[in-house]
Amino acid sequence: MSTKPVITLLSDIESALRQQISAHPEIQTMLTDQHDYSLCELIEKMTQANLCDHPLFLKLMRLDAARCQLEIGLYGVCCDCEATIEAELLIADPLEQRCSNCNNQFKREHRQELRLNH
Template identity: 65%
Template sequence: MSTSQIQQTLLNIESELREKIAALPEMQIKLMDQLNYSLCELIQIMTEVHLCEHPLFFELMRLDAARCQLEIGLYGVCSDCENEIEPERLAKDPLEQRCLTCSNHFSQQHRQELRLNH
């Protein structure tokens, strides 16, 4: 996929995500006066209204990371091992941050942490 195709894909994801975030009751009051907030500003606002655990917040963070990676030429590089993320993984989820091996390791580690905390 070319850089322009990736950019367009990320823009489409951003547009859908912004609509969903704007529909949240906690965000409607905050966004009432302005809709052109940057991703960083949206992250800050969602933090202020205590939505850090909301699934849309996590998607927003993933989108921000993908856009930053694209800007610095690291889009498609695993955030853990720095190997290339499998193209089929990126095709399935353009916001993917890890290769299959690291994703499996992360999931296993996360499940273990959850068991230890309960």
């Protein structure tokens, strides 16, 4: 699998997330300077500001995980069972971390937790 299209796609996702972050007042108040924050720095700043449950934080974490997987040659591999994640899942969500079987099991196991968060 060629990684260049995936790198481009993840970069586009990162750009979109950075635009959403820059437009979000709650997050912008913690970014006091014009520093170009890395993903890790953004994650750290949001953690320090107790924004770990914020949807943008969760997307940043998933993006960071996808980038790490790409760097070590495991992009598209399920984080639970290590099977190949179905292409249609990665097309629908390039940040997907689980195959459909593990994703369904994860959702069943965390159904109560998911209900409490919404």
